[in-house]
Amino acid sequence: MRADLELISDWIAPNSRVLDLGCGNGDLLDHLAEHKNTTGYGLEIDADNINLCIERGIPVLEQDIDAGLENFDLQSFDVVVMAHALQQFRRPDLLLDEMLRIGKEAIITFPNFGHWRNRIHLGVKGHMPVSEFLPYNWYDTPNIHFCTFSDFRDLCQQKDLKVLRWAAVDGQLRNHWWTRMMPNLFSETAIFHVSR
Amino acid sequence: MPDTIPADSVGLVTPQVAQFDDPLTLSCGQTLPNYQLVYETYGELNADASNAILICHALSGNHHAAGYHTMEDRKPGWWDSAIGPGKPIDTNTFFVISLNNLGGCNGSTGPTTINPATGKAWGAAFPFVTVEDWVESQARLADRFGIKTFAAIVGGSLGGMQALEWSVRYPDRLKAAAIIASAPKLSTQNIAFNEVARQSIRRDPAFFDGHYLDNESVPENGLGLARMLGHITYLSDDSMGNKFGRQMRHDEYQYNYEIEFEVESYLRYQGEAFSRRFDANTYMLMTKALDYFDPAARERGDLAKVLKQAQCEFLLVSFTTDWRFSPARSEEIVDALIRSGKHVTYTKIDSIEGHDAFLFPIPRYMAALRGFLGRIAKRLPPKETV
Numbered sequence: 001m002r003a004d005l006e007l008i009s010d011w012i013a014p015n016s017r018v019l020d021l022g023c024g025n026g027d028l029l030d031h032l033a034e035h036k037n038t039t040g041y042g043l044e045i046d047a048d049n050i051n052l053c054i055e056r057g058i059p060v061l062e063q064d065i066d067a068g069l070e071n072f073d074l075q076s077f078d079v080v081v082m083a084h085a086l087q088q089f090r091r092p093d094l095l096l097d098e099m100l101r102i103g104k105e106a107i108i109t110f111p112n113f114g115h116w117r118n119r120i121h122l123g124v125k126g127h128m129p130v131s132e133f134l135p136y137n138w139y140d141t142p143n144i145h146f147c148t149f150s151d152f153r154d155l156c157q158q159k160d161l162k163v164l165r166w167a168a169v170d171g172q173l174r175n176h177w178w179t180r181m182m183p184n185l186f187s188e189t190a191i192f193h194v195s196r
Numbered sequence: 197m198p199d200t201i202p203a204d205s206v207g208l209v210t211p212q213v214a215q216f217d218d219p220l221t222l223s224c225g226q227t228l229p230n231y232q233l234v235y236e237t238y239g240e241l242n243a244d245a246s247n248a249i250l251i252c253h254a255l256s257g258n259h260h261a262a263g264y265h266t267m268e269d270r271k272p273g274w275w276d277s278a279i280g281p282g283k284p285i286d287t288n289t290f291f292v293i294s295l296n297n298l299g300g301c302n303g304s305t306g307p308t309t310i311n312p313a314t315g316k317a318w319g320a321a322f323p324f325v326t327v328e329d330w331v332e333s334q335a336r337l338a339d340r341f342g343i344k345t346f347a348a349i350v351g352g353s354l355g356g357m358q359a360l361e362w363s364v365r366y367p368d369r370l371k372a373a374a375i376i377a378s379a380p381k382l383s384t385q386n387i388a389f390n391e392v393a394r395q396s397i398r399r400d401p402a403f404f405d406g407h408y409l410d411n412e413s414v415p416e417n418g419l420g421l422a423r424m425l426g427h428i429t430y431l432s433d434d435s436m437g438n439k440f441g442r443q444m445r446h447d448e449y450q451y452n453y454e455i456e457f458e459v460e461s462y463l464r465y466q467g468e469a470f471s472r473r474f475d476a477n478t479y480m481l482m483t484k485a486l487d488y489f490d491p492a493a494r495e496r497g498d499l500a501k502v503l504k505q506a507q508c509e510f511l512l513v514s515f516t517t518d519w520r521f522s523p524a525r526s527e528e529i530v531d532a533l534i535r536s537g538k539h540v541t542y543t544k545i546d547s548i549e550g551h552d553a554f555l556f557p558i559p560r561y562m563a564a565l566r567g568f569l570g571r572i573a574k575r576l577p578p579k580e581t582v
Contacts, residue, residue, distance in 0.1 A: 054568055
C-alpha cells in the first residue's frame, strides 16, 4: 500500500464510518476495514478500479464527484478522505466545504507544487514540471488546480478550519526532518487532517 | 438450433412443476387455495443448501432463463448469456433456480390455467398479484429445496423489485441481492405508459373484458399494440436509430399507411410475435404489479427506513441510456441504502441498448456481476471432492 495511505490510516479511529472520494482500487478502504474495523464507501468513476473494488468486496459507488455530493447527508460520516485527487476537481475549495459538511473530519493529500524540483522546472527551465510523480503534460493533465503546501494551509485558515494534524513527505512518501522543517520546499506530498 | 450444446451452456433442461396445497393469501385479499409454480434449476445444490441463487424475471420473462429445452430450439433461455458453467452466474459453483411467477402464462398458476372452482381457465377472474405475493410464493418454493438462505437473489427491472422486496421481507434468507436496471417504485410516466398498454388491450373488441378464452378469441391487436409501445420504451433513441435510421421499404414515399419505414415493420413484427406467445390477462396483471410496488410507502415514503431491516450485501447496476428505469431511479435505492448504512456497490454501465441492456452481455456489466457473485462464492463451504 502507498505510504501516504498508511499514514492516513494511522489517523483514523477504529470503527469509523469513512467516505473515500476517489478510492482507486480500494487499497485504503480495504486496509481500514481490516485493521480499523471501519465501514463506509468509496467513490470512483474509473471502470477498471470499480471492478477491482467489486472483486475485493469493497462497497464502491460509481459517482462523479464534480457533479455534486448532495446525496450524502450532513455529518453522516466520521471521516471523508480524498487522496491525491483534490487538484483534479473544478472547485477544490467548495469540495473541501462539502467534505466537512458530510464528514466530521476530512483528510486530504495532494502533490505539493511548491517542491523545489517543481520550482527549478518552472523558475529555471521555464517549463511546467513533469516528473515521475506528475507524469503529465500541461495540456493533458487531469490536475487542473495545483497548489502548494502553503496555499492549502492558507485556504484552511481562510475557511477557519482546524488543522488537526499534517504531514509532509518526500517522493517515497517518507517523513524526514527536512520535509517537516520546510514542508513547502521539500515535501512532494502534503497530507492534512482538518475539521470545522 | 444448436448443432452441439456450447461448453458454457447449462445444456438441455426440463422444466419442473411444484404443487402447493397450502392456501396463499394475496395482497389483494383473495386466497389461492392451491397453486403450481413451474421452474428450472441449473447446477447442483450443495450439502448445506447454501449455494442457491434465485433468478427473478421481469414483465414478460419466464422460468426458462438458460439452456435449451430441445435440440430444435432456435434460441436458449432469456438470460443464457449470464447463466452457465464459467459464466457470471456460474453453475459450477451455484445452484440456480428460475421460476415463472404466479399469474404468469408459461405454466405457473395464472389466467390461462384452470380454476379448480369452475373447471374453466381463470382468465380475467385471476386475482391481482403483487411483488410481495411473488416473494411469498418464491419463499415457499425455496422451502421445498430446504434452502434457508439464498447465496444471492438476482433480478432485472421488475425482477430487481422482487430482489429488493426479498431483502426487507426475509432479511435473513439472502446473503446478497443484485438489483439491475430497477427502481424503488414506478414514476408517474411509467404508470402512464402501463395505462396506455392496458387500454390498448382492453379496447380490443377481441378482449371481451378479459374473457376471451371463453369466447375462443385472442386480443392480438391490443396486446400487440401494448408490446409495440413497451418495446419503444425498452430501447434507446440511439439504438433504434443505429438499427433502422430512416431506412425505407421503397425508394420513394408511397403516401399510404402500409409499411414505409423499416422501424414500422420491426415494431409490427415484435407486436405480432409477442401477442402469439403471451397472454393478455397476464400482461395486464404484470403491469399492475409494477404499478403497485412501493415499499417506501410502508414508512411514509422513507425508503431508507424500510431498508434498515435488510442484512444482505447489495449490487445495484444501471445503464446510461435506460430511460424506462433511468440511472437516477437506481440511485434512489443506492442513496437509501447509504442512509441506512448498508453494504452497497453501485455501477452505472455505458450502453446503447436502453432498458434492454440488462439482458445483454455487456463486458463491464458481466464483470461486475461476476466480481460480486465471486465474493459470495468465496464464502461458501469448500466443495466436497469425491
